[in-house]
Amino acid sequence: MDSCDKEVYKLFFGTLANQSRLKILNILRSGQKNVKEICRETEFEQSMVSHNLKMLEYHGMVFVEKKGKFRYYDLNKKTIKPLLELIDAHMREYCCKIARGER
């Protein structure tokens, strides 16, 4: 990991370090959705969803597919799903106190 990599890592993790984007990713776990559907399910405002989807797409965490006037976003199941699972394992073991809000 050289200093260039660290910048990339930072951007990558930064993309995941946000509850709105995590909520979007989570919703996409159940299949691809268009922007409107994501707005409805998250109860987020549309432009915010678009901003966040752009960031997720840029980092390869979701893919887009144009269908007429809609844009369907799909989770990258190959890497993002296992990644979330690995982190689940880490957190089960080391972050109980965080989950409980301890300091």
Place this chain on the structure above:
Amino acid sequence: MDSCDKEVYKLFFGTLANQSRLKILNILRSGQKNVKEICRETEFEQSMVSHNLKMLEYHGMVFVEKKGKFRYYDLNKKTIKPLLELIDAHMREYCCKIARGER
């Protein structure tokens, strides 16, 4: 992943979404180090290193061991190392444009 989890995920990723902390983690890959050594190798100011180490420790990414007046910090090789490797794989495949600075 419920809304409580998302908060924890956010904190977890937030801890990794920072070049200073990534640099510290990277340096710890070659074995445990005390704060002074980390300062020297990173060229970061001491209090900043301490703040960042605290955050890393709180999230189970490093462990501390007191030895006299020194405190040795050690990387969590069980989860953080494989995590970084998984992300390497993701980035090799999807984030080339990021590494190249494209937009």
Place this chain on the structure above:
DNA sequence: TAATCATATGAAAAAAAAGTCATATATTTA
């Protein structure tokens, strides 16, 4: 036990990221 060394902490300043709002663009339908 005073001086020194190693590290931690809190508050405040600086920097970065997130969210909002107005509006632009693109596609479709009437």
Place this chain on the structure above:
DNA sequence: TAAATATATGACTTTTTTTTCATATGATTA
């Protein structure tokens, strides 16, 4: 082709995070 619908974008404001600075704490040594 005008209106409507879906989504994206840019500039700005707000919020959050990071860094810095001064200082506190704790262990060691002279």
